[in-house]
Amino acid sequence: MHQRTIVIDFETTGLSARGGDRAIEVGAVALVNGTVVDRFQSLLNPGFRVSAFIENYTGISNAMLADAPGSRQVMPRLRDFIGDAVLVAHNASFDQGFLQAEYQRLGLRDSHPFICSMRVARRLYPDAPNHRLGTLVEYARVPVCGQFHRALADAEMTACLWLAMLAQLADRYRIDPASPALLRKLQAVKISRAEAYLREVAAQ
């Protein structure tokens, strides 16, 4: 049984999925047995001009988006790519919100189980300076690949961070990292209780 995990990242026109902001790029990598086995990347034309802030922040210009496919072309392909995999994202509520919002605009009713790499990192790396993706990539000595704030590069680095955290669970606590149920439990325990929880699991 090979558990397929998809690490996903959206670039968007802003922070509010419910307030009218739209996805402008999605990147995703598929992990099986700790290895990247597939990748998905696409720009999405949001139907309106993005702000200068977003152009600067992401490096995605209005000119680049003018010829990009729309959500109607991209999201069904993304849904097929995800399949029945467990999804991982850094600050997952953000990406989950945009995924659901884009689905709903198309009348798609899919919902996928998400695990948040930031919540796991807060529990596994409580002493990190902060828990932004860029900081954690440096803290966990994950290779920087590509440009931060582009969807596929951020998804790749989140995937590397994720694998580093799974390796730590295996090495330090002798915990089988292939269990989504355990990871969901870990992200739900209080941060102050995480170390004790992991020791309890390791002792079982």
Add this chain to the structure above:
DNA sequence: TGCCAGGCCCTCTTTAGGGCCTT
């Protein structure tokens, strides 16, 4: 016109407030 997110997490908490993260 003016407004402009929301979930998680901690604490000087729970009849609340503010920082952290994502774009």
